[in-house]
Amino acid sequence: MNDESSGETTYRTSQLQRGLALASAASLLLVATLRVTGDRPLWELSFVSFALTAGLLLPATGYGLRARIRVSEQAIRKTRPLWNDNTVRFSEVRRAHLPLTEEGLWLYTDSDESPDLTVEAQSFERFDELACQVIRRLPSGVEVSDPADRLDGYPCGDEATRRSNQT
Numbered sequence: 737m738n739d740e741s742s743g744e745t746t747y748r749t750s751q752l753q754r755g756l757a758l759a760s761a762a763s764l765l766l767v768a769t770l771r772v773t774g775d776r777p778l779w780e781l782s783f784v785s786f787a788l789t790a791g792l793l794l795p796a797t798g799y800g801l802r803a804r805i806r807v808s809e810q811a812i813r814k815t816r817p818l819w820n821d822n823t824v825r826f827s828e829v830r831r832a833h834l835p836l837t838e839e840g841l842w843l844y845t846d847s848d849e850s851p852d853l854t855v856e857a858q859s860f861e862r863f864d865e866l867a868c869q870v871i872r873r874l875p876s877g878v879e880v881s882d883p884a885d886r887l888d889g890y891p892c893g894d895e896a897t898r899r900s901n902q903t
Contacts, residue, residue, distance in 0.1 A: 745869060747805040747860045757800020764793040805860055807869050812843070814853060824853045826873050834867065834882040841867050868892035 749757075767789055798817035806813045813823040824843050831844040839857035846852075857863040868890050871880060880887075 744806050744808045745866075747807070747862055747866050749800055749803045750859060750861050753800045753803070753859055755800075757797045760793045760796040760800070764790060764797065803859070805855060805866065807866065807873070809873065812853060812870055814855070822853050826870075827875060829874055829878050831879045831881070832871060832874060833880075834884065834886050836883045839863065839886065841870060843870070864890040 748754075767786060795818050803814075803816045806815070810827070811823050811825045813821060815821045824845065828845045829843050830846065833842045833844070833851070834840070835842065841855045841857075841863075842851035843853045844851055855863070855866065860866060867887070871887065871892060874880070
């Protein structure tokens with residue numbers, strides 16, 4: 737989804753994540769209905785087990801339906817319910833990494849620290865477009881490592897591919 741007025745692109749969670757969230761919500765609704773009606777399910781449902789089940793299913797539902805990544809001209813912002821929002825300004829990025837073991841994007845503002853922002857490909861829609869958009873907006877001195885050469889298969893154009901091959 738593009739917001740032309742602000743130059744910002746929004747990426748929602750993937751269909752898989754949204755489907756799992758809806759399944760979590762349906763499960764929670766079923767458990768709540770069984771609890772309220774007093775019908776005895778196959779297992780004994782105490783208030784504590786109901787509270788624990790709800791405590792696990794609500795965050796999963798919220799994450800699957802409400803998590804977003806917004807990419808603007810200056811920054812990338814990851815918003816998730818029940819977690820702090822995470823914003824990284826492109827001017828502060830020192831290193832970008834597309835990991836070998838999983839498809840994703842990790843952004844570092846300090847070279848020796850853990851990633852300041854991670855995006856997992858299976859969690860967000862149109863990941864290839866998102867990765868290309870972020871790589872294109874990074875300053876020219878940023879180290880981009882792509883040991884699996886995934887950028888070659890993304891619709892980035894030659895600029896992003898050249899940047900990853902320079903490192």
